[in-house]
Each structure stands twice: as structure tokens, then as C-alpha cells.
Amino acid sequence: MIYAANFKTNHTRQSTKEYLSKLELQLFKKKPEDKIYIFPPLTALGNFNSRNITLGVQNAYPVEKGAYTGEVGMEQLAELRVKAILIGHSERRDILGESQELVARKFAFFKKQGFEIIYCIGESLEIREQGIDAVMEHLLSQFEGIDITYKNLIVAYEPIWAIGTGRSATVEEITQTHNALKKVVDVPLLYGGSVKGANIDEISAIKSVDGVLVGGASLKTETFLELVFH
Numbered sequence: 001m002i003y004a005a006n007f008k009t010n011h012t013r014q015s016t017k018e019y020l021s022k023l024e025l026q027l028f029k030k031k032p033e034d035k036i037y038i039f040p041p042l043t044a045l046g047n048f049n050s051r052n053i054t055l056g057v058q059n060a061y062p063v064e065k066g067a068y069t070g071e072v073g074m075e076q077l078a079e080l081r082v083k084a085i086l087i088g089h090s091e092r093r094d095i096l097g098e099s100q101e102l103v104a105r106k107f108a109f110f111k112k113q114g115f116e117i118i119y120c121i122g123e124s125l126e127i128r129e130q131g132i133d134a135v136m137e138h139l140l141s142q143f144e145g146i147d148i149t150y151k152n153l154i155v156a157y158e159p160i161w162a163i164g165t166g167r168s169a170t171v172e173e174i175t176q177t178h179n180a181l182k183k184v185v186d187v188p189l190l191y192g193g194s195v196k197g198a199n200i201d202e203i204s205a206i207k208s209v210d211g212v213l214v215g216g217a218s219l220k221t222e223t224f225l226e227l228v229f230h
């Protein structure tokens with residue numbers, strides 16, 4: 001299983017350091033095939049090395065360097081030795097206004113850099129209510145311009161209505177959607193959206209779920225470890 005933690009705009013440099021040290025102490029117990037990714041805020045990167053944890057960025061701009069006020073590019077990421085990135089998260093698409101065209105440009109750029117890419121897709125509640133065909137049509141449209149055969153690709157299916165709401169998708173919804181996605185993409189497939197201690201057993205038991213992308217329940221080491229050691 002893959003366990004990926006997305007801190008979003010939470011934690012400081014200091015609290016991330018404490019979090020990672022605490023996590024690291026427990027991870028000798030993890031199964032060797034399990035993989036842990038942590039995506040802290042950018043300011044918290046660069047002061048931690050671990051064989052058990054892959055650190056990544058939640059966002060970056062698809063450029064080496066240049067005049068892009070407020071963004072970071074490859075020159076800055078290389079210094080932090082970061083080689084993993086989240087691309088296409090619904091908060092970046094919906095709150096920060098990232099178009100599919102920009103998302104695809106980021107994908108192509110970081111693919112060229114050999115990054116591990118966790119590429120996020122997901123539908124709104126309005127689309128979910130129209131049924132699985134509408135859901136799949138929307139999800140597949142989010143693969144536009146994306147090389148889904150990229151060897152360092154992980155896809156995260158995250159229904160927008162399940163993110164941060166406490167209401168995860170049901171086992172049936174996840175199973176049906178993941179099975180349909182597996183026919184299209186032959187890469188590890190994560191589920192994200194209100195994953196927590198109370199539902200990790202049933203979600204991880206789904207055959208087409210290769211891991212989870214976790215926001216809220218990843219913010220404390222205790223709740224994240226509950227998932228890793230469920």
C-alpha cells in the first residue's frame with residue numbers, strides 16, 4: 001500500500017520536523033512493500049532525510065527559473081532534493097483556478113525531470129449524482145494531455161465532495177470507479193477523500209485500491225500511523 005499525506009496549508013517548518021522525527025521512529029515496523037509519501041508545505045522542506053519517507057511538493061511551476069512572482073521552479077526544488085510532486089489536486093484546479101492545460105503542462109515538465117507524480121482527478125457532487133457514466137466521462141477528461149503510461153505515475157481518485165467533508169465515498173462507489181479507471185490506467189491507484197482510522201480497513205480491502213491520499217487524518221502522526229498500521 002501507498003500512504004500519502006497532504007498537509008495542504010498546515011504545519012510549520014518546526015512542527016513538520018517534529019512530525020517527521022516521530023513518524024520515522026515508528027516506521028521500522030512498516031511492511032517493506034508499503035511506501036510513505038509526505039507533502040508538507042514548501043517552507044518545511046529541505047531539512048530532513050529518511051529512507052522510509054519520500055518528501056514531495058504540493059505544487060510547483062513548470063519552469064527552471066525566471067520571472068514568475070510567487071512561484072518556485074526546478075532550480076529551487078533541486079536544492080531541496082525534491083523528486084515527487086502532487087499535480088491536479090482539486091483545490092488547485094478549483095480554488096487556484098488551474099486549467100487542464102496548465103495541469104498538463106506541469107505534468108509534462110515534471111515528467112521530463114523524472115519526478116514521481118501523484119496525479120489527482122475527481123468529480124463534483126453534481127456529476128456524481130448523474131451516475132457512473134458521467135463520472136467516468138469527467139475523470140477521463142482530466143487525463144487530457146497527460147501521459148498515463150509514464151513510469152513514475154501514481155493516480156489519486158479523489159471525489160471533491162468527499163475531500164475534507166468527513167463523508168468518504170462508499171466502498172461500492174470506490175470499487176466501481178477504481179475498476180473502471182483500472183481499465184484505462186495501468187498504474188498504482190490511490191483513493192482520497194475523508195480517509196481515516198474508521199474507514200481505512202474497508203477502503204484498503206478493495207482490490208483496486210493501491211493506497212490512500214490523506215489530508216485531515218494525516219496532520220497528526222498518531223492518526224496517520226493509525227492508517228499505516230491498520
Ligand code: PGA
Binds near residue numbers: 158163194
Ligand atoms: P481529506 O483530504 O483527507 O482531508 O479529505 C484529502 C485530500 O485532499 O487529498
